[in-house]
Every structure is written in C-alpha cells, then in structure tokens.
Amino acid sequence: MRLFGADILPLAAEHIVLALVPVLLGLVISLPLGWWAWSSRGARRILLPLTGVLYTIPSLALFVVMPLVLGTRILDPVNVVVALTIYAVALLVRSVVDGLDEVPGEVLTAGVAMGYRPLGLLFGVQLPLAVPVLVAGVRVAAVSSFSLVAVGAIIGQGALGTLFTQGFERFYTAQIVFGLVSILVLALVIDGLLMLLGRLLAPWAAARAPQRQAV
Amino acid sequence: MFSSLIAWFTASAQWSSTTGIPTRLLQHLGYTALTVLVAAVIAVPIGLYIGHTGRGRFLVVGLANGLRALPELGVLVLFVLLIGLGLTPVVLALMLLAIPPLLAGTYAGVSGVDPAAVDAARGVGMTERQILVQVELPNALPLMVAGLRTATLQVVATATIAAFVSLGGLGRYIVDGQAQRDFVQMAGGAVLVALLAIVLEVALQGLQRAVTPGVRRTRSTPVVGKTDTVTVGG
Numbered sequence: 001m002r003l004f005g006a007d008i009l010p011l012a013a014e015h016i017v018l019a020l021v022p023v024l025l026g027l028v029i030s031l032p033l034g035w036w037a038w039s040s041r042g043a044r045r046i047l048l049p050l051t052g053v054l055y056t057i058p059s060l061a062l063f064v065v066m067p068l069v070l071g072t073r074i075l076d077p078v079n080v081v082v083a084l085t086i087y088a089v090a091l092l093v094r095s096v097v098d099g100l101d102e103v104p105g106e107v108l109t110a111g112v113a114m115g116y117r118p119l120g121l122l123f124g125v126q127l128p129l130a131v132p133v134l135v136a137g138v139r140v141a142a143v144s145s146f147s148l149v150a151v152g153a154i155i156g157q158g159a160l161g162t163l164f165t166q167g168f169e170r171f172y173t174a175q176i177v178f179g180l181v182s183i184l185v186l187a188l189v190i191d192g193l194l195m196l197l198g199r200l201l202a203p204w205a206a207a208r209a210p211q212r213q214a215v
Numbered sequence: 216m217f218s219s220l221i222a223w224f225t226a227s228a229q230w231s232s233t234t235g236i237p238t239r240l241l242q243h244l245g246y247t248a249l250t251v252l253v254a255a256v257i258a259v260p261i262g263l264y265i266g267h268t269g270r271g272r273f274l275v276v277g278l279a280n281g282l283r284a285l286p287e288l289g290v291l292v293l294f295v296l297l298i299g300l301g302l303t304p305v306v307l308a309l310m311l312l313a314i315p316p317l318l319a320g321t322y323a324g325v326s327g328v329d330p331a332a333v334d335a336a337r338g339v340g341m342t343e344r345q346i347l348v349q350v351e352l353p354n355a356l357p358l359m360v361a362g363l364r365t366a367t368l369q370v371v372a373t374a375t376i377a378a379f380v381s382l383g384g385l386g387r388y389i390v391d392g393q394a395q396r397d398f399v400q401m402a403g404g405a406v407l408v409a410l411l412a413i414v415l416e417v418a419l420q421g422l423q424r425a426v427t428p429g430v431r432r433t434r435s436t437p438v439v440g441k442t443d444t445v446t447v448g449g
Contacts, residue, residue, distance in 0.1 A: 056416040057409045058372030064389055064405035067398070068216060074398060143284045150286040154379055155393055155401075161288055168292040168380070176296065180289040187284040 004163065004175040008182075015159035016186060018152070019145040022081050026088020027138060033089070034096020035122065047093060055090035059083065059148045063155055080152045087148065088141045095137025099130025132205035135198030139191050146187035150179075160186075216399075223403045234387070236407065242383035243411065246374045250306050251367050254313035259359070262318045266325025266355070267347050275322045279315045287312060287373045295380045305377045312373055313366040320362015324355025357427040364419035371415055375408050385411065 002008070037047040066072065066079035103126050111125045127134075150161030158165070163179030166172070198205070229235050265271045290311060294304035328351050336350045378386030388404025391397070 053413055053416065056368055056372075056412045058375050058412055060372075060375045060386065060389055061405035061408040061412075064401045065409070068402055074401075140283070147284060147286040150288050151376065153288060154376065154390065158288075161286065164286070164289045164292050165379075168296065171296060173293065173296050176289055176293045180286065180293065183286050183289065184284050191284070 003178065004166070004172065011160050011162065012182065012186065015146070015149055015161075015183070016190075018077065018080055018149045018159055019084070019186075020142065020190070022084035023088045023138060023142045023145055025081075025085045026092050026141060027134075029085070029089050030092035030096050031127075034093045035100065037093060038097045038100040044097065048097070051090040051093045054086055059087070059151045060154060062086065063152055063157070075156055077157055080149065080157055084145050084148055088145065091141045091144075092134075092137050095134055096130070099133035099137075100126055102133055103129045128202070131202040132198060135194060135201070139194045139198075142194060143187045143191050146183055146190070150183060216402075219399045220402055220406070223399050239383060239385050239387055240407070240411070243371070243374055243385045243408075246302070246305065246309070246377060246382070246384055247367065247371045249302075250309040250370050250374075251313050251317075251363070253306065254310045254366060254370075255317055255363070257310075258314045258317035258362075259321050262321025262359075262362075263325055263347060263352070265318075266322045267343070267351060269326065272322070275315075275319055279319050282311060282315050285311070288376055288379070291373075291376055291380060300381050302382065305374075305380065305382055309370045309373055309377075312369045316362045316365035316369065317359075318362070320358045320360075320365070321355065324358030324362075325351045327358065328354040357423060360419070360423045360426050364416070364423060367419060368412060368416055371412050372408075 033047060037044040062083040063079055064074075066083050067074050067076070070078065070082060072078050107125065107129065108121065111121045116124060150158050150164060152158035153161030153165045160179055160183050163175050163182075167175035167179065223229065224236075230237065232238075261271075262275070265275060287308065291305065291308040294308045298304040298307070325347075332350055332354070333346060336346045341349065374384055375386035375389065377384050378388075378390040385404055385408045388407070389401050392399070392401030392404060
C-alpha cells in the first residue's frame with residue numbers, strides 16, 4: 001500500500017517490531033533483576049535509583065550515544081532496539097518489585113508451609129499473583145515504546161516516524177496527521193491486547209480493582 | 216573516538232561563541248522553564264479544583280493515559296506546520312507533555328489529604344478557600360513536586376527535538392551533526408542532554424525530599440509513584 005510516496009505496511013511492520021522487541025527483551029531482563037531487587041535490600045538500593053537515572057536520559061540522546069557504547073553504525077536499527085530495551089528495563093524492574101511486594105506475607109508463608117521450594121514459590125505463587133502489576137507495567141512500556149520509536153526518525157531510523165520528518169520537509173500536514181493517527185492506533189491496539197492478556201492471566205484482578213493502575 | 220569527543224568539549228569556541236555550549240544550555244533551560252511555568256499555571260488550578268471537589272476525575276486519568284501514546288515528534292512538526300516556525304508551537308507541543316503529570320500530581324496530592332483533617336478544618340470554621348490554601352495545599356505539596364519533577368524531565372528530554380524545527384537548545388548539536396555527518400558533534404550534544412536531564416532529576420528529587428515532612432520514605436513517591444514512571448521518556 002503506497003501512501004505519501006512511501007510503502008506504509010513495511011513501515012508499520014518495522015514500527016511494531018522496533019517497539020515490541022525491546023519490551024519483550026526488557027521483560028526477560030527485568031524479571032531476574034526485579035526479583036533480585038525485591039529479595040535483597042542492598043540490590044534494591046542500587047538497582048531502583050540506577051533504573052531511575054537510566055529512564056531520565058532523553059531518547060534522542062540515548063539513540064545517539066548507542067554507537068559509542070556498542071560500536072555499531074549510527075544508522076543501525078540495533079541502536080534503537082537496545083536504547084528502548086534500556087527504557088523497558090528501567091520501567092519494568094520497578095514493576096516486578098512492586099508486583100512481588102503486592103503478594104501478602106501470609107500467602108508466602110502458606111506456600112512455604114505447603115512445601116514450595118523457593119523457585120517453585122516464585123513461579124507457582126509469587127509471579128502469578130504479581131501478574132496484574134506486571135501487565136500494567138508492560139502496557140506502559142509498550143505504549144511509550146511506540147511513541148519513542150518515532151523519535152528515531154531524526155537520526156534516520158524511525159519507521160512510521162519518517163512520515164513526520166518527511167511531512168515536515170514537504171510542509172505536508174496530511175502526512176503528519178496520518179502518521180500520528182497510525183502510531184496512536186497501533187499503540188492503542190497493542191494496549192488493548194495486553195489488557196486482554198492480563199485479564200486472561202489474572203481474571204480475579206479485573207473484578208477486584210478495575211481502576212487500580214489509573215492514577 | 217573518546218579523545219575527539221573530549222577535544223570537542225574543550226575547544227575554546229565551544230565556550231565563548233554565540234553557538235557555544237553555554238548559549239545552547241541557556242536556550243534549552245529557557246524553553247523548559249517557560250513551558251513548565253505556563254503548564255503549571257494551567258494545570259495546578261485545575262488539579263486543585265478537581266482534587267478539592269472530586270469533580271472531573273475522569274479528565275486526569277484520561278489525559279494521563281491518552282497522551283502517553285502520542286508521539287511528540289509528530290505533535291511538534293504538526294504544530295509548526297499549523298502555526299509557523301518559532302517558539303509558540305514548540306511551547307504548545309511541550310505543554311501537552313507537561314500538563315498531565317502536573318495535573319495528576321496536584322489532583323492526587325489534594326485528594327489524598329486525610330479527610331479527617333479536612334473535616335476538622337471545616338469544624339473549626341475555616342472557609343473552603345482557607346481549607347484549600349492552608350490545609351490541602353501544604354499536604355499536597357510532596358505529590359505536586361513529584362508531578363513537577365516528571366513534567367520537567369519530560370519537557371527537558373523533548374526540548375531536544377525542538378532543534379529539528381529550527382530552534383536552538385542542546386538538540387542543535389544532534390540535528391546539525393546529523394546533517395553534517397559529524398558524529399562527534401552529535402555525541403557531544405547527546406552527552407550534554409543526558410547530563411542536563413540527570414542533574415535536573417537529582418535536583419528535583421532533592422526538592423521533593425525537602426518538601427516531604429516526617430520520616431524519610433524508603434520508596435520515593437507512594438501515589439504518583441506509578442504515574443511518575445508512567446509518563447517520562449521523551
């Protein structure tokens with residue numbers, strides 16, 4: 001499908017990959033890090049402020065610094081993926097800690113009394129109960145990831161964000177509006193799917209506290 | 216690579232000319248301060264009203280959730296095309312980022328005040344205005360500063376993009392470096408932006424701690440904590 005002189009579908013596919021792969025990688029990295037920060041006071045004291053600082057670094061700056069750190073070329077999509085993975089980790093480590101914190105102490109005690117070993121307790125009791133908080137974190141990470149990918153267009157690596165840079169150069173408002181709407185729609189669809197996934201994984205949470213991640 | 220980066224930072228023209236680092240830094244801080252100020256003038260009264268009366272809560276939640284998905288770069292170039300080059304479209308676009316956290320922080324701060332304290336104030340004969348100014352506002356301050364912190368960080372990050380629409384600020388180095396294929400300049404600009412953001416974050420964290428009374432908390436911000444991390448990352 002060609003629109004505004006560009007193939008939209010490959011751009012959209014690229015956008016989805018660049019936005020979601022980092023969230024997935026971020027979740028995989030955050031689970032052990034978050035568990036570590038949850039179980040050890042020292043680790044928590046180092047990891048949470050560190051992720052806070054990482055999250056503070058503006059995305060454009062992080063995209064630009066990546067080649068210095070990774071030794072990649074400036075136009076390599078790996079820069080965007082790694083930079084967004086850093087953001088996802090920064091967000092999700094906190095979610096994992098918050099999620100594990102949510103599990104009541106008496107549930108853990110009951111689990112231990114029933115004979116769960118630490119690893120079994122983590123995967124059989126703690127993580128399932130942390131799912132609502134985790135899903136809320138993943139939704140935030142995914143939605144902001146979609147908007148952050150577009151910033152990469154300034155350094156020539158922005159998927160649908162190139163609609164903004166090109167539209168600006170050609171003074172073409174319709175192209176920019178189309179870019180805005182398509183990124184918004186993609187982000188909202190993914191957000192909705194993640195919400196559904198959360199309901200499937202933790203059906204009790206929606207019934208108990210429908211508004212909890214709102215403010 | 217690192218040695219040319221150090222050479223870029225230490226070149227004397229970098230610290231004296233009108234396109235040098237001090238000028239760019241002041242421009243960047245100027246855009247940020249102006250935007251946050253205007254956004255606060257709008258968001259704080261609305262947040263106080265919603266927090267005090269409980270009316271219009273959906274606005275806070277809806278704005279915080281909806282605007283997160285909006286790509287800033289697109290909003291910025293759209294505003295420039297609609298309004299024309301200059302400071303106005305940039306401040307307007309950046310305001311969209313600053314208002315939700317300020318609104319959420321003010322609202323959460325005021326609505327989180329212990330109802331018993333508000334009832335007591337009413338009981339001793341305070342007017343609604345006195346309750347708002349003398350009871351709710353001081354109690355809401357920590358969360359309001361948390362909102363200010365999120366808003367400022369968000370704006371300082373996104374102000375980098377303003378260089379793309381011909382303004383100054385530290386983003387200039389990244390955009391010009393990209394145009395001139397001068398990676399050293401780009402990296403220099405990126406390092407400056409990152410440092411600025413981190414310095415502001417630490418300073419505002421200090422301010423937040425200073426206005427939070429009583430025992431130091433181990434977890435920084437309880438209520439806005441979640442919105443806190445929610446909106447950042449420009």
